[in-house]
Amino acid sequence: MPSRREVLQAGLALVIVAGCAAPFDEAAFRVLSETLTGHHELDGDVLLTWFDVVTQRFGAERVAALAAAVHGAPDAIEAARRVPPELAEVAEAIVLAWYTGAVPTGGQGAIVRTDAMLAWACVPYAHRAGIPGGTWAERPA
Amino acid sequence: MTELVADVAIVGSGVAGAIVAARLAAAGTKVLLVEAGPRVDRAEAAGLLLRARDHAAPHVVYPDVAHAPRPRFGAPDAYFVHQGPDVYPGIFERRVGGTTWHWLGTAIRLLPRDFRMRSRFGVGVDWPLTYDDLEPWYVEAERELGVAGDPTVGPPRSAPYPMPPIPLSYADQRVAAAGATLGLRIAATSQARNSVAYGGRPPCAGSGSCVPICPIGAKYDGGVHVAQAERAGAQVLDNAVVTTVEADPRGVTGLRGLRPDGSAFRVTAKRYVLACNGIETPRLLLASASDVWPAGVANRSDQVGRNFMDHVLTAQLGLARDPIFVPRGPLSTAGSEDPRDPDSRGERAGFRVESFNTGWIGAGGAPTQVAAELIRKGLRGPELDAAIRAHVSAQVRLAAMVEQLPDPQNRITAVTDQRDALGQPRVGLRWSIGAYTRAGLDAARPLLTSLMDAVGVSTQQTEPGLAAGHHPSGTCRMGADPRLSVVDADLRAHDLPNLHIVGSATFPTIGTANPTLTIAALALRLAAHLQGAG
Numbered sequence: 186m187p188s189r190r191e192v193l194q195a196g197l198a199l200v201i202v203a204g205c206a207a208p209f210d211e212a213a214f215r216v217l218s219e220t221l222t223g224h225h226e227l228d229g230d231v232l233l234t235w236f237d238v239v240t241q242r243f244g245a246e247r248v249a250a251l252a253a254a255v256h257g258a259p260d261a262i263e264a265a266r267r268v269p270p271e272l273a274e275v276a277e278a279i280v281l282a283w284y285t286g287a288v289p290t291g292g293q294g295a296i297v298r299t300d301a302m303l304a305w306a307c308v309p310y311a312h313r314a315g316i317p318g319g320t321w322a323e324r325p326a
Numbered sequence: 327m328t329e330l331v332a333d334v335a336i337v338g339s340g341v342a343g344a345i346v347a348a349r350l351a352a353a354g355t356k357v358l359l360v361e362a363g364p365r366v367d368r369a370e371a372a373g374l375l376l377r378a379r380d381h382a383a384p385h386v387v388y389p390d391v392a393h394a395p396r397p398r399f400g401a402p403d404a405y406f407v408h409q410g411p412d413v414y415p416g417i418f419e420r421r422v423g424g425t426t427w428h429w430l431g432t433a434i435r436l437l438p439r440d441f442r443m444r445s446r447f448g449v450g451v452d453w454p455l456t457y458d459d460l461e462p463w464y465v466e467a468e469r470e471l472g473v474a475g476d477p478t479v480g481p482p483r484s485a486p487y488p489m490p491p492i493p494l495s496y497a498d499q500r501v502a503a504a505g506a507t508l509g510l511r512i513a514a515t516s517q518a519r520n521s522v523a524y525g526g527r528p529p530c531a532g533s534g535s536c537v538p539i540c541p542i543g544a545k546y547d548g549g550v551h552v553a554q555a556e557r558a559g560a561q562v563l564d565n566a567v568v569t570t571v572e573a574d575p576r577g578v579t580g581l582r583g584l585r586p587d588g589s590a591f592r593v594t595a596k597r598y599v600l601a602c603n604g605i606e607t608p609r610l611l612l613a614s615a616s617d618v619w620p621a622g623v624a625n626r627s628d629q630v631g632r633n634f635m636d637h638v639l640t641a642q643l644g645l646a647r648d649p650i651f652v653p654r655g656p657l658s659t660a661g662s663e664d665p666r667d668p669d670s671r672g673e674r675a676g677f678r679v680e681s682f683n684t685g686w687i688g689a690g691g692a693p694t695q696v697a698a699e700l701i702r703k704g705l706r707g708p709e710l711d712a713a714i715r716a717h718v719s720a721q722v723r724l725a726a727m728v729e730q731l732p733d734p735q736n737r738i739t740a741v742t743d744q745r746d747a748l749g750q751p752r753v754g755l756r757w758s759i760g761a762y763t764r765a766g767l768d769a770a771r772p773l774l775t776s777l778m779d780a781v782g783v784s785t786q787q788t789e790p791g792l793a794a795g796h797h798p799s800g801t802c803r804m805g806a807d808p809r810l811s812v813v814d815a816d817l818r819a820h821d822l823p824n825l826h827i828v829g830s831a832t833f834p835t836i837g838t839a840n841p842t843l844t845i846a847a848l849a850l851r852l853a854a855h856l857q858g859a860g
Contacts, residue, residue, distance in 0.1 A: 223707035261707030280701050284710075285694040286379050299379050304697035307714040311693070312654045314382070315375040315541050317531035321655025321683060322493040 209249035211236050217252040221276055222283050223261035228301035235282045238296045242288065243275045251275050328591040330563070332358035334856065335581060335595035337568045337610070340424020341842055342829040342849045343601030344551035345470065349853035351558035358593060359552070359560055360583065362394040362567040362606075363420035366427055366549065372541035380692035381684070384417065384428040384538040392747040393567055393586040394420040407741045409756040416636055416794035418603055422564050423548035425603070425796070426842065428538040430657060431545045433473045433518040433843040434678075435464050437481050437667050440837030443731075447672040449762065450731045450835045454806045454815035457481065463847035468516075471546040471846055472524045475516035479663060489521045492530065497650040498660035501681045501724070504780035505662060510773070512681060515661045518546035518842070525550070532655045534683070545656075566591060567748055571598070571614040571623045577824040578623070584748055597824045597856060601849075604634065604798030604831040605738055605753055611802070612740040613751045622740075624802075624819040624827075629812050631739055633732035633803055635836045637795030638759055640767050641725040642774040643686055644783035649719035652685035659683060665726075665773065666838040675766025677728040678838040679773070685721030689789050693718050722781055723789075726770035729838050730763045732800050759792070767792075797841045799830035817852045828852050 214236040219225050240248050251272045258264035268276045282288045286302040305313055310325035312318025334350055336343045339361040347359045371387040378386050385398040397405035397417045406414060419425040438457035443450035465485045468475075474489035491514035494502065502512035519536070520529045530544040540547070556562055570582040581593040600607045608631040612622040622630050662679040685691060696717045697710070705713055739754035746752060771788065778786045805811025808820035813832055819825040828849050830841040 221706070223711075262709065265704065265706040277701060280706065281698060284697040284701060284714075287694075297379060299377050302379070302694060303711075304693040304714055307697070307711045308693055308718045310651055310654065311718065312532050312534035314378070314380070314535040314653075314687075315372055315533055315539075317533050317542065318654060319532055321495045321532050321659075322499075324496050325651050 209245055209252065213252055214239070214248070217248070217255065218279060218283060220255050220258055220264045221261060221279050222303060224283070224303055224306075227283065231298050231301045234296070234298050235279065235288070238288050239275070239279055239282065242278065247272060247275055328589070330358055330591060330593045332356050332561070332593065332595045334358070334597045334599060335360065335593045336599040336601055337581065338424065338601035338603070338606070338829070339422045339548060339552055339562065340601065340603065340829070341426050341548040341551065342845050343599065344423065344548045344555060345846055345849040346599055346601065346828060346853045346856070347555035347560045348551040348558060349850065350856060351555045351560035353857050355857070357555065357560035358595065359555060359562045360566050360568055360581070360593065361422045361562065361564045363422065363565065364391055365422040365564050368539065368541065368543065371427075371539045375535055375539060375541070379694050381535070381687045382538055384419065387538045388419060388421060388427065391586070393565065393584070395746050396420045405753065406755045407744055407752050409739075409754055412757050412759050414636070414755055414757045414794060415792075416796045416798055418605065418796060418798065420606070422562065423552055426547040427549070429547075429842060430840070431517045431519045431536050432515055432658065432840040433468070433471060434516045434839045435481055436837045436839045436844055439667055439671075440835060440839070443671070443835050449672055451803075451805065451810075453834050454804055460844070460847055460851070463851045464843065466850050467843050467846035470551070470850065471518040471843070472520055472527070473516055473518050473843070474521035476514040479513045480516060487516070489524055492517050492519055492521050492656060492659050494660050495655045495683045497652050497654075497683055497722070498681050500646070500650050501722070501777065501781055502660065504777055504782070507780050508776055510662050510664055510679070510777065512660050512662050512679070515659055515680075516843075517656070517659070519656055520544045530656055534653055534655060534657065536657045567750065568610060569613070569748075569750055571600075571610060571825075573614070573616075573619055573623045573822055573825070575618055577822050597826065599826045599828060599852070601828045603829055604801050607827060607829065607831045608738045608801040609740050609751070609753050612738070613742075624812060624821045624825055626821050627809055627812060629734075629803065629810065631801050632734040632737045633800040634736040634738055634755070634757060634798065635730040635732060635800040635833070636797050637727045637729060637836065637838070638763050638767065639725050639727050639793040639795060640770060640774070641689070641723055641789035641793070642771070642778050642786055643689055643691070643789055644722040644724075644778040644781065644786035645717065646720040646722050647782045647784050649716070650722060651719050652683055652721055653687055655683045657682060657684050665770070673765065674769055675729045675731075675763045676838050677726040677766050677770045679777070680725045680727060682723040682725065684723060685718060686723060689723065691718070691721055722778060722783060724774050724777055726767070726774055727795055727838060727840075728763050728766040728770060729836055730760065732803070732835060733758065733760060738801050795840065797830060797836065799833040799836045799841060802827045802831040803834045804832045805834060816855050817848065826852060826856070
């Protein structure tokens with residue numbers, strides 16, 4: 186039985202053949218993720234997870250189309266403006282994945298990664314449960 | 327059938343049973359400590375916590391075991407057979423070390439008038455002990471657990487705390503300043519959490535996960551005394567569910583139980599101590615009914631299982647105009663003792679105010695939940711990041727923990743026609759919050775609202791629903807009258823001289839103190855009594 190990754194790569198090959206475009210790979214997904222979130226320090230291991238999850242959930246062709254639509258956007262706000270309505274759910278899923286660590290699977294729960302969640306990065310003073318966080322008595326700098 | 331023999335057999339390895347076991351074993355007594363559930367591996371549990379997204383409920387880090395079921399958050403009917411009118415949302419743990427694995431760590435004393443509710447206020451019952459009787463044992467309990475506290479807070483004390491107080495959080499300091507404008511003193515909560523290295527355990531490092539687990543052991547848990555007991559020679563039998571207390575008319579003759587594989591064991595001892603909790607102890611006694619004890623063991627009074635009490639919590643959520651920088655530090659480090667003991671306690675319940683360092687985690691406002699809501703609203707990039715920070719850092723959560731009175735109609739029963747995986751009767755529970763407690767809630771909410779206003783919030787709301795303190799109490803209460811109580815002031819069963827019960831099950835009333843320090847004080851007192859009894 187082919188692996189999930191092999192199935193995905195086969196699908197990508199079809200996209201490439203059909204569209205005669207550059208392959209939509211992990212590197213392209215990184216650019217797309219950085220464009221949509223505005224964050225450029227995205228964890229490489231987590232990125233592989235979300236690449237697999239998002240392309241399987243929505244299809245590599247739609248993700249590639251989203252990447253093409255937002256290509257060159259100077260920031261996340263402008264990128265959001267460029268997202269075509271029919272691809273809005275794909276863009277939202279990618280942003281949710283990076284900020285919340287979960288991508289809904291459409292009625293079957295969610296794929297979860299609990300590391301590298303941008304929501305916690307937005308409150309850098311905060312103590313995340315289970316990780317010694319140091320002082321709590323002073324106002325953060 | 328495995329046969330086990332000891333001088334003293336203790337059922338339940340939480341803080342109560344573990345302390346009795348440690349003290350007796352250190353004195354040379356042959357102790358057998360029997361625990362229904364498994365041992366806890368701190369590193370494994372902490373690892374499970376790190377794989378949770380925001381803040382894990384206890385069952386996430388303490389996985390279910392079929393032979394020792396217990397209630398879990400959000401699914402009370404899966405454990406209790408509720409018999410109305412209210413649904414009890416309390417949880418507890420059946421593990422070696424007990425529920426202290428995921429207690430908050432609050433270690434406050436009952437107040438002198440808490441022991442005299444009938445005499446002073448005409449409600450509830452009096453304890454057969456006074457505060458002065460228990461005060462030396464509170465001192466000892468604070469040393470044993472390792473309590474950090476402010477000596478200017480709380481009832482009179484004869485000795486200093488073993489550690490200086492845990493520092494107030496920045497959020498606490500803001501709440502305290504607001505409280506001062508209302509004449510309400512917000513001060514450091516006494517906590518069994520190390521403010522300095524103590525008892526071979528490190529100081530708190532601000533892991534922000536007292537519930538469900540302190541990853542470094544800075545917070546006390548029952549495992550501390552289980553380890554002491556084992557070092558002193560006590561035998562700990564884990565994954566061993568006691569199913570029956572066997573008794574003739576004069577005394578307990580043995581304990582019967584089952585292991586997860588269905589194999590049976592039997593324990594005989596000179597003395598027996600039940601230290602399960604306010605739910606499992608009466609369940610066991612009631613489930614042990616026999617021809618000799620048709621209403622349940624040690625239940626000639628018909629008081630076993632009755633007078634079930636817990637604290638009821640209401641919480642207020644607000645968003646401060648200026649950030650208070652939560653979540654940081656231990657989950658709660660300050661509160662107000664002022665509303666605990668009003669002169670109006672004849673008419674309505676007293677309550678304790680708690681300030682939380684958690685923000686709205688647990689109330690739908692964790693950073694990832696805030697982020698998800700804002701993302702779905704369309705925010706992106708720097709606007710999104712700023713909005714997440716602004717919301718999370720401003721979250722204020724204040725709560726009031728309100729007392730309940732004993733009511734014989736509030737009771738635990740053994741439901742023999744519904745059984746768990748090991749064939750044990752499920753727990754029936756009839757629970758009514760009651761008018762007295764509701765009047766206390768009605769008094770607490772305006773105070774929380776005023777305090778929130780004084781903090782300076784742009785918006786506030788009452789958290790939906792009511793929470794429990796997870797302090798099941800009262801179901802084998804102590805008293806001088808054998809017709810109205812299950813154990814005497816020495817925690818000996820009125821009906822059976824070689825049976826003792828320890829834990830919050832024996833509390834005649836619960837006041838507004840989290841019960842663990844009082845449980846520990848009573849356990850130390852019982853251990854001394856048993857040593858003297860030979």
